[in-house]
Amino acid sequence: MKLIHYISRRYLIYSILILLIAIPVFYFSLQYLMLKSLDENMNHQKTWIKKQLKTTIPNNFISFENSIIVRPSNNSQVFDSLYSQPVFIPDDNETVMHRILLSNTIVNGKPYEIRIQKSMIEDEDLLNSILVLQLVLVILLLTGLMIINFQLSKKLWKPFNDIVDKLNLYRVDRNKDEQFIPTNIEEFKNLGNSIKELIKRNRKLYKVQKEFTENASHELQTPIAIMQSKVELLMQTSPITQEQADLIEDISTAGNRMQRLNRTLLLLTKIENDQFPDTEKIQIKNVIQKLLNQYEEPAEQKNIQWKTELDNDIEITANPILIDILIGNILSNAIRHSENGHLISIKISQHRLIISNPADKKLDEKELFQRFKKQTENTHSIGLGLEMSKKICELYQYQIQYHFVHNQHLFSIIFN
Template identity: 40%
Template sequence: MKLANHIAIRYIGFTIVILLCFIPLTYFVLRAVMNGNMDESMRFQRRHIEESLRTVPSGSFISPDNDISVRQGDGTLTSNRFFTVNQYVADDNEIVPYRVMEFGTIVNGRSYFVRIRRSMVENDDILRAIAGIQLLILILLFSSLLAINKNLNKKIWNPFYKTLESLRKFRIDKDKPLNLPEVPITELDNLNKSLNALTGHNKEIFQAQKEFTENASHELQTPLALMRSDLDMLWQTSPITEEQAKLLQNLTETNSRMSGLNKSLLFLAKIDNNQFPGTEEIELDNIIENILERLEPAFAQRDIQIVKNISSGIREKANKTLIETLFSNLITNALRYTPQNGTVNIVLSATSFEISNSGDGKALDKEKLFKRFMKQSNSGKSGNGLGLEICKRICDLNVYGIRYDFTDSMHRFTIDF
């Protein structure tokens, strides 16, 4: 719920409560005032009646409209008695409320009992009108509150929503800074300034970290190159005993692993730094067939059966190096983890690429799968722990979906173009 609506609802609720309390209060106060007025005017009438009785002595008398009745009194009541009564009026066929005053009086030695009544129909009309007006005020108040609210949303909250939108779109790894504008409202302006400063600072730290990865990888290349050339020279010396050869082999492999790791890190840093900008039309089936051709002997070596269903003429606009790396990583992964005599299925269609391989009967942890250095295999032939992360980044960059599932003892990776 929007903050403005949240506030408005409380305003409106409070207003309703107050009005609901005040409507009966108004009713009773007005009624009391009106009754008072009637009573006052009936008191005047009493004096007038007493005056009339003094000049024209009378017996029982009832006025034609039944509003004044005078009859023989017993002298007990002298003070005025007021009350309200509902009476049926046959002419109008309705029950009408009346304000009634009764009193006893003694004029010229004769005792009278007088009853005066006044119709309260008009008063009720007035009250009804007042209630109507109050209701109208209520409706007007609501609608103006809503209107003000809408206006608030549009004008006052607008910069706030813009800030929210910018924050939502903000990515620390993209080049664009947040750059929230200055706004006239102090609180929002402070918010924008704080957010600008916060994101700016984070960006700098992120940038520095990114550059560190790249620089560290670069700087490691030279010592790795020196070590490798030394190893190459060492290989050429003779005699080399079997024991030395074993050690040399290990050193060479370690050197290769290190430079592989280093290159992968550099590759990731380059993807992050958008250093693969060029895109071209690529025929995916060609790329996949080329990779398979290159790896064919390795698959054959372990008697792995490749079942492929590759549609031809599938084109994507992307960076060739990245796409080659993507497919190469997935296919070599399948090669690496498929056991002897296993099966690898490769399906390429216009909308997706799917590679599945038989493996041990355990699904991989989806959460960890695409994160760096999260190796899930103890088989000793695991890669450098960056391959799938590189795949994920390449897919993200090209807005492809990549997912993993494990069904019927097959590990399956799917890329949705």
């Protein structure tokens, strides 16, 4: 959820709650004040009638539609009663709510009943009109405030959105100073300056790390190549004992492993630094067929058979070198963990590539994709293949999964 929507929604909820509380309170308060004013007016009329009764008879009080009735009473008790009651009006042929004051009083020693009634329809109409007017004004005010708040917030947050957009496109290997939209907001200005300083430090650290990695790799390649060359020359000398030959072979194996390790670590560093920006459309089916041809010789050495289900295909956009490494590492891992005569299955299903091979026990999932964590005692493995595959999947936001089902190692790559 965007911040502007998050804030605006809370303003809206708060305003609606206040509106739901305020309008009924206003309505009943106004109704109470109107009834109070009406009751006071009728009480004034009652007082005036009592004064007039001292000098005149009840028949002299004539009112329209019997709104005032004064007549002798059989009740000698003095009391006043105020209530609301619907009254039928013959001339209008309708029933209208009235406010009624019923008073029993004694004037000149004689009891009288005074009944004063006043229609509440005018007050109700006035009350409803005021309520509707208030509701319209509140809605207009609320709508206007929300529009102003949204537009103002959108304008105020524009520098922040610009910073986020440029950070999404930021590449540490691109030597370009980011320029953000100028703003008078102190917080956004400080944020922009802090990010500029962070970018400069990251670029400097990246440059140092890149130079160190390249120099280290280059400097290591030369002595490793010299060592391998000297070992080969040493193997050609004579006489040579069996013990010496075994030692020389161990040195050669270690040199080859060191050379592979150097190349792999350099490749991992390049992947982590996103140094493979070139991408193109790739058909996974074509990649698999090419890799099967490359791994034909090691597969024949272990008499391994391939079972392929490549009727479907997946098209992705990525760096072809990295995709070859990603799928190739899993295929070589399947060959390494398979016994002689095993069957390796390769299947493409929707957006998923599944590679499985028979196995006796489950691999340790906690250490499966960790660096230098080998699941086998095979000396040819350097423990970086699956970790590299994991890094490639993270780079392109793919998912790599491992399951052990029916004595089968099952690796899945989900291409989003």
